[in-house]
Amino acid sequence: MPDYFVFGGCLRSELLFPELTETGGRAPDWTLKVAKLAADESAEILSCASLSRSCHIRVTRNNKAFRYSHSCTGTFEVSENGREIAFEPVSGGDLNTARTDFVSRVLLSCVNTGDVTWLHGSAVRIGNSAVAFLGPSGAGKSTLALALARAGAYHICDDTLPVETSPDPIIYPSDRVIRLRADSRRRLASHASAIRRETDGKFVLTQDAICRNEEVTSRDEREERTPLGALYLLSPVSMPESPQPDDAHGRRHLLPPRLAVPALMQHVKLGPVIRAEDPAHYMQRLGVIARTVPVFELRVPRDWSVVDHVVTQLLAWHSQSELGGEPPVFMAAPVSA
Numbered sequence: 039m040p041d042y043f044v045f046g047g048c049l050r051s052e053l054l055f056p057e058l059t060e061t062g063g064r065a066p067d068w069t070l071k072v073a074k075l076a077a078d079e080s081a082e083i084l085s086c087a088s089l090s091r092s093c094h095i096r097v098t099r100n101n102k103a104f105r106y107s108h109s110c111t112g113t114f115e116v117s118e119n120g121r122e123i124a125f126e127p128v129s130g131g132d133l134n135t136a137r138t139d140f141v142s143r144v145l146l147s148c149v150n151t152g153d154v155t156w157l158h159g160s161a162v163r164i165g166n167s168a169v170a171f172l173g174p175s176g177a178g179k180s181t182l183a184l185a186l187a188r189a190g191a192y193h194i195c196d197d198t199l200p201v202e203t204s205p206d207p208i209i210y211p212s213d214r215v216i217r218l219r220a221d222s223r224r225r226l227a228s229h230a231s232a233i234r235r236e237t238d239g240k241f242v243l244t245q246d247a248i249c250r251n252e253e254v255t256s257r258d259e260r261e262e263r264t265p266l267g268a269l270y271l272l273s274p275v276s277m278p279e280s281p282q283p284d285d286a287h288g289r290r291h292l293l294p295p296r297l298a299v300p301a302l303m304q305h306v307k308l309g310p311v312i313r314a315e316d317p318a319h320y321m322q323r324l325g326v327i328a329r330t331v332p333v334f335e336l337r338v339p340r341d342w343s344v345v346d347h348v349v350t351q352l353l354a355w356h357s358q359s360e361l362g363g364e365p366p367v368f369m370a371a372p373v374s375a
Contacts, residue, residue, distance in 0.1 A: 039051055039052050039069075040060050041060060041061050041062055041064070041066060042055050042058035042059065042060060042061060043058065043059045043060075043061040043213060043214065044145065044212070044213045045145060045146075045149045045156075045198070045200070045212055045213065046149075046200055046211065046212055047067035047068070047149070048061055048065070048066045048067050048068075049066065049067065049068050049069075049070060049145070050066035050068070050069045051070040051071075052070060052071050053070055053072055053125060053133070053136070053137070053140075055137055055141075056233050057137070057233045057234075057244060058141075058213060058214070058215065059244065059246065067121065068120070068122075068123060068145065068148055069122050069123065070123045070124075070125060070140070071123070071124050071125070072124075072125050072126070073124040073125070073126060074126055075105075075113055075115055075124060075126045078098065078100055078105070080100065081098035081099060081100045081105065082098060082099050082100065083096065083097075083098050084097040084098060084099055084310075085097045092109070092110070093108070093109055093110045094108075094109045095107065095108050095109075097310045101118075102117070103115050103116055103117050103118060104116050104147075104310075106139070106310050108135070108136070108139055109128070110131060110132055110135065111127065111128060111132055111133070111136035111139060112126050112127035112128045112131050112136055113125070113126050114139075114140060116144065116147060116148060120147065120148035121148070123140075123144065123145075125140070134234055134236070141213075142307075143310050144309070144310065145309075146307060146308070146309040147309030147310060148309075153202055153203050153204070153323075154200050154201065154202050154203070155200075155203060155306060155320060155323050155324065155327070156199070156200055156201075156212075156307040157170075157172055157198075157199040157201060157302070157305050157306060157307060158172060158173075158174075158179075158197065158198070158199070158305045158306075158307050159171055159172040159173070159179055159197075159198075159199035159305060160179040160180050160182070160183035160195060160197060160199065161183065161194040161199055161209055162183050162186045162187055162191035162193055162194055163191060163192040163194055163264050164191045164192075164267070164353065164356040164357065165356065165357045166264075167264065167266065167267030167268075167356070168194060168208075168209050168264040168266050169186075169191075169267055169270070169352065170199055170201075170209065170266065170268070170269050170270065171270045171272055171336075172199070172269060172271050172302070172305040173271065173273075173274075173305070174305075175238070176219070177272040177273075177274055178272055178274060178338060178340075179197070179272060180196050180197065180217060180218055180219075180222065181218070181219075181222040181226065181345070182272070182338075182345070182348070182349070182352075183196060184196075184216065184218070184222070184227070184248070185226060185345050185346075185348075185349050186352060186353070188226065188349075189349050189350075189353060190353075191353070193216075193245060193249075194209065194210075194211050194264065195209070195210075195212045195213070196216040196217060196245075197216075197217055198212040198307060199212065200212055201266060201327060202263075203326050203327060204326075205326075205330065206265055206330065207266045207326070207327050207330055207331055208263045208264060208265050209263070209264055209266050210262065210263045210264065211262070214244050214245040214246060215242060215243070215244060215245070216242075216243050216244070216245055216248060217236070217240040217241065217242055217243075218240060218241050218243065219240055219241075220239065220241065223241045223243070227243060227247075227248045229248075230244075230247040230248045231243075266327075266331050267331070267356065268331060268332050268333075268334065268356065269298075269302070269331055269332070269333045269334070270290070270333075270334050270335075270336040271302075271305075271334065271335050271336065272336055272338060273335050273336060273337045273338070274337075274338055274339075274340045275337050275339055275340070276340065289336070289337045290334040290336045290337075290355075291334060291335045292332055292333070292334055293328075293333045293334065295325065295328040295329050295333075298324075298328035299324045299325050299328050301335075302324045302327070302328065302333065303320060303321065303324060306320055
């Protein structure tokens with residue numbers, strides 16, 4: 039079975055994940071096997087949801103495991119210790135949707151949450167510290183991070199941001215996958231082949247396919263830990279009819295911790311099973327982060343013509359002259375072209 043780098047750990051899986059980077063030389067944190075699951079009619083039903091008339095999701099739990107069942111893909115059963123997972127696909131099911139469900143929902147319940155908060159965000163390294171972008175789907179997290187990487191920053195992660203809570207919070211790569219909308223792919227990664235297009239319309243690519251510096255992929259940068267220098271909550275706005283210079287560069291506003299914590303809470307990534315004590319723990323950890331790391335609201339016009347200006351402004355804010363190391367060089371035409 040191949041081993042994959044995901045959530046900063048190692049997944050050994052019988053189900054192939056072409057979007058994940060294969061890794062080696064380490065013991066697996068989780069093992070996924072394809073198997074026939076026994077019926078469990080006595081399990082407690084935790085939640086049920088209908089995605090459509092023919093597509094339903096159900097989460098159940100018994101004394102030893104919990105199950106995530108998707109009527110169109112199959113059922114995942116997670117052991118009590120969270121390290122062994124079994125998957126029974128449905129006949130003719132959509133395995134790509136199953137892969138997405140597994141990584142974004144099922145496996146998320148198995149990762150380290152003791153001192154790590156998983157946020158819906160993307161990040162780059164500028165100089166010696168990381169700058170991260172949070173926001174709902176479509177806010178521009180992936181686009182802005184990739185545009186910064188094109189300008190010389192080091193791309194750390196996309197969509198899934200692990201923040202290790204400490205007096206000096208740090209982040210590290212979660213995987214090597216980048217998901218882009220069609221317009222962002224066309225402008226920033228048109229040269230790279232996509233592995234697939236998901237049901238939400240986003241293209242799934244790998245960082246290695248977008249990056250032209252092949253030597254970078256052989257280094258262990260993907261596990262490098264970087265101090266978190268700033269968090270930006272993206273707040274897209276419409277482009278004014280008569281824009282002022284600041285409108286093209288983006289406006290940022292520093293949030294005090296009492297406002298930053300509830301704002302950050304909206305971007306915590308949660309698995310299908312949540313314990314009663316989890317919200318309080320997340321609030322406590324986010325409080326530590328917000329008191330240590332500046333949290334900004336960044337108002338950015340939803341217009342491709344200003345992306346280069348916003349990138350320039352962000353690099354200026356975060357010491358453009360201190361860009362260090364040998365960051366991967368991403369191939370793309372100028373964003374404003």
